[in-house]
Amino acid sequence: MAIYLRGMNLNVSVCVGFAALFGVAIMDGILMVQFINNMRMRGLDIDDAIIRGASERLRPILMTSIVAMLGLLPASMATGLGSDVQRPLATVIVWGLFSSTAMTLFVVPVLYRIMVPPLPQAATNEDA
Helix, strand or coil, X not given: CHHHHCCCCCCHHXXXXXXXXXXXXXXXXXXXXXXXXXXXXXXXXXHHHHHHHHHHHHHHHHHHHHHHHHHHHHHHHCCCCCHHHHHHHHHHHHHHHHHHHHHHHHHHHXXXXXXXXXXXXXXXXXXX
């Protein structure tokens, strides 16, 4: 949507930006789900684990996303020499991190609650 709103074309730089964005978004989601699973394995019920996981992962996820967004904001607004390559890449990452961070913090916990994956069972030595 950001590329369309800024009047840019889909090109290689945009695709590289999408690849980087997907990596960060997936990493944030995995960290959130893993933390919730750890809270459940410690004995918290599902709702408490989700609330604690979302609240305790809020700061690390926001810090990584905001640092990347602020770092790429000048490249997203650049108009000088070479900006034809960096501007689309930075635009995708800045706008994409904004939306993916919001989805990681609000949508992933809701989807986790809806799907409720089973916890891994500890291996027993009954067969030996």
